Amino acid sequence: MFPGVSRRGMLFGGAALGASLLSSGQAAAQAPPGAIEYPVQPDSTKEQGRVILDDGGYGSRSQFENELRWRYPTDSLDSSWSLTPLAAGMGIITPSGLHFERHHGGIPTIDPEKHSLIVHGMVDKPLRFTMNDLKRLPSVSRTMFIECSGNGLSEWDKPTLKTVQGTHGLTSTSEWTGVLLSTVLKEAGIQDGAAWILAEGADAAVMTRSVPIDKAMDDAILAYGQNGEALRPEQGYPLRLLLPGYEGNTHIKWLRRLEISDKPFMTREETLKYTDLMPDGKAREFTLEMDAKSVITFPSGAMRLPTPGFYEISGIAWSGRGKITGVEISADGGKTWNKATLQEPVLDKCHTRFRMPWIWDGREAVLQSRCTDETGYVQPTLAELVKARGVYSVYHLNAIQSWHIAANGEVSNVHV
Amino acid sequence: MFPGVSRRGMLFGGAALGASLLSSGQAAAQAPPGAIEYPVQPDSTKEQGRVILDDGGYGSRSQFENELRWRYPTDSLDSSWSLTPLAAGMGIITPSGLHFERHHGGIPTIDPEKHSLIVHGMVDKPLRFTMNDLKRLPSVSRTMFIECSGNGLSEWDKPTLKTVQGTHGLTSTSEWTGVLLSTVLKEAGIQDGAAWILAEGADAAVMTRSVPIDKAMDDAILAYGQNGEALRPEQGYPLRLLLPGYEGNTHIKWLRRLEISDKPFMTREETLKYTDLMPDGKAREFTLEMDAKSVITFPSGAMRLPTPGFYEISGIAWSGRGKITGVEISADGGKTWNKATLQEPVLDKCHTRFRMPWIWDGREAVLQSRCTDETGYVQPTLAELVKARGVYSVYHLNAIQSWHIAANGEVSNVHV
The missing domain is CATH 2.60.40.650 (Immunoglobulin-like)
Incomplete structure (x- = not known):
């Protein structure tokens, strides 16, 4: 029964008020590893609480909150993923600390002062941008999801995973900030006939995908910000390509190179992986837009x-x-x-x-x-x-x- | 000069590209206290990066990012505040770890399993809600600012603070989630003549403010969520009253009691503090809405x-x-x-x-x-x-x- 919610006193009957809701996955509050545990105050009105840190600090969550990402049990950790605890989610923003991860060669540690982005290929002016150069350009912010196209991969045939974190946790939402890719491409000058861009990451997988030039000139973003601060390391710090609505692996993390061409590059990720084998033995390729x-x-x-x-x-x-x-x-x-x-x-x-x-x-x-x-x-x-x-x-x-x-x-x- | 930004190649001349932008307050990247420092990879494409933690983990920011809140130098720490580093902000979301703080008696440590909210006074049915009860009710999410009415307090007469963190850092924005206060008040049944609600916190200051009933029934929220996870301890964990657009101190943190009355309660915070002394010696009181x-x-x-x-x-x-x-x-x-x-x-x-x-x-x-x-x-x-x-x-x-x-x-x- 789907009741109306506006009539006074009609909502809960009596039984619901006072009832407790239990999630078997999160039965007892237990401080997560590394959390600072403060003594609970039996009457917090009778004694002074914790004071603000000397340096003002960078806050952390309560010792009673213990949601974690869940690492999928892949055979090797060279290429693995972790999933967002969607059951604990509220609203639309994913806390940056719980954004899903998908790494093809681990998380590199990159000094932003030494990182740069090269734009070359079919352009009038090949360019190199330091992070400071990029941050000086006009910026945009956009709240959007990124979903791994492998989200739910084990569920095609029969139900295998028990929680929504397992079945759907490879999608997360952040407010991202950066430079429109079109701003940079206009500066470089795209040559006639250019149709695709290769985006390359600085990780151990040298992750590469080809992106249609129309998408690049439309709403693609060179992002350095996530939820009001710098990108998190797992999300490509210091620079990530964002392709709103496209499958997650195309949002190249630790972005270091863009090459403009007249054809797709047919990288490992668009031949061996990230194609969809059909019943007739043919494979769909470049299935870039995520379906509703x-x-x-x-x-x-x-x-x-x-x-x-x-x-x-x-x-x-x-x-x-x-x-x-x-x-x-x-x-x-x-x-x-x-x-x-x-x-x-x-x-x-x-x-x-x-x-x-x-x-x-x-x-x-x-x-x-x-x-x-x-x-x-x-x-x-x-x-x-x-x-x-x-x-x-x-x-x-x-x-x-x-x-x-x-x-x-x-x-x-x-x-x- | 305010240029257009859309004409190809007109934007930067030549000088700007390649130039670095320095902030004297943040000249050198230095890992903040407590940050895990990973060795920088000279060529991150040549060695495997960090792997995902065994438990999936709760991520933290890069070791190269060092913005902190700034504690204002109050005489005593019993009642103090820290300010958001707005100069480093991007988009509209404030990272929860950098949301400004204003405490009148420190940050209490409250076990959510033992916390409850009492609604009493001019109601048909006095009610007590555990946190589980509240989370079972219909919820809403809303992205909104909270600003301390003391934001900029030292700047009336002459400029005193050097950075925008100092002059304006007592304002922050989050996506908040909780129950409309009106949902709970309808359940309790507001009696005729009710005009004000007292909201009381469970901190050592027993922070209390009076709120007009019309505001309470309009858009006030009993919030347990912030940016997609539980409220942070500094923001009132496990429960905070949100009054969209009202001065920050009225958004009572660690909320434990609501009392409905026919008149304002004239608490310490609305007589001694949070009034505005005018040149004629009279004071404006209940200046609740924050001006543009x-x-x-x-x-x-x-x-x-x-x-x-x-x-x-x-x-x-x-x-x-x-x-x-x-x-x-x-x-x-x-x-x-x-x-x-x-x-x-x-x-x-x-x-x-x-x-x-x-x-x-x-x-x-x-x-x-x-x-x-x-x-x-x-x-x-x-x-x-x-x-x-x-x-x-x-x-x-x-x-x-x-x-x-x-x-x-x-x-x-x-x-x-």
Whole structure:
């Protein structure tokens, strides 16, 4: 039952107030490794609290907050990833300390004073920019998601991961700041016939991807800022290419070189990896734009609803092709759908928080969310997606996620 | 000179590219206390970088980034404050670790499992909410500023502080998440005649302020989230009252009690403090809404422009009464003004980033910004403000800030 929320006193009945909500994954508050533990004050009004640090300090989170990224168990750590704890997320911003990671050769340690970006190839003037040069140029800020195209990769065939962190945690949102790539390219002077740009990272993988010149001249950003401060090391410090709406691996981190050409470079990452094998044996390549996708983050896998009664269903939706225009929620496995509320402002190519009140009657249920973006594209069911793409694809799984609610309140990942 | 930025090759001449920009306050990169220092890789493409932590971890910033809050030198630490390094800011989000602090009795350490909020007084049903109860209610997120009404307090008479961190650093912006206070008040049932609410903190100061009931029922939020995770301890963990646009001290931290009444409570903070003494000996009280204000953060005090040439002037503007509708910039001490670009989306009662290209001709200049909000209110000059309020006011200094650029590029705080 999806109740209205505005009528006085109608919302919670009586049972819900006073009830506690437990997540089995986070049962006991336990300080994370390295956190400073302060003695809890039995009556904090009766004794002076901690004072401000001498140097003003750089704050850290409470000792009672213990969400961490989760490292996926890859065979080797040479190339690995960690996932954002989406179940603990609120609003649309991902804390920089919890932004997902995907490294192909580890996190390099780069001195920004020695780092530079070279722009060459089919340009009138090859240029080299130090970080100081780039920071002196006109800047822009943009709040947007980055999603790894491998997000959900283990879920094509059958449900394997228990939590939303596992199934969907390779997507995060930040407010990014930097220089429009077009500003730099106009300065270098793009020659006639230029059609692609190679972006190259300074990591041990020398990560490289080809980017269409139209995208580069449209909304691509050379980013040095994330959530109001410098990029985090795991996100490419000191410089990262941002391609709003494109798959995460194209947002080249530790960016050091841009080469302009008339054709794509067919790098290792666009031949061996990051293509999508179809049932007919052909592979889709340069599937750069992320399709519209949504997931319910509360309630989600491995939680337990303690009692029947009122809950707010909440989650995130996003599209690499524009704004989210609607999210619908089903509590009966897709038979009937109700419109969720979208958190304003809804931003282009950005996580959009959705919310909907729900009264759980204590019986089995299957919760799903389905989003639509401004191109009119509707998030498909897994059956529809598999029908179109087969199950050899590793990347670009954007199907509707189903969470089963058992009669005892346990929430689990299912395919329906 | 304010140039256009869109013409190819016209932007930088030649001199600016390759030039380095120095801030005298932050000359050398030096790892802040406690930062883990990793060896810099001379060629980071030739050796594997750091791997992801076993537990996935909670990331920290680069060892080369050293901005800190600055503790104002108060006589005692019982009641003190630290300021956000606005000169290093980008976009509109303040990193949670750099959000300004203002404590009247230090930072209490509160176990969220033991914390609760009491709602009583002129209500039908007195209620107690645990943190779990509150998190189960319908939630909202809102990106907004909080500004201490004492921001700039030393600057009424003459310029005293050298940097924008000192003059304006008691304002910060976060994406906050929590429950609308109206949701809780509707549940308790407000009685006829109720006009004010007392909000009380669980800190050693037992900080208390009275809030008009109309504000409480409009957009006030019981916040438990900040920038996608739990509130930081310095910001009231586990619960803070948010009053969008109101002076910072009313956003009661470590919130534990709300009492509904028919009149204001005339607490210590609204008699001894947080009133504005006028030239005629009378005091303005309950000056709750923050007036529109703006400041240029680049270039700003204690920086040095290394050479004449192209710069992007950048700063923030905000109003407690709605959206910022325009920011103008003067380079001649207020004789002529030019319109700055506002970063989209412009949000209600939120920092708004503004930017404008500028070519410095190498001669003395005075840079100023002046904002207008959607009520039509225009940020006043200091002379206009002093004429209206005198110089006995400590709070609510929102005058236009002037930065003097010397012929050698040094930037300093001046009154013109």
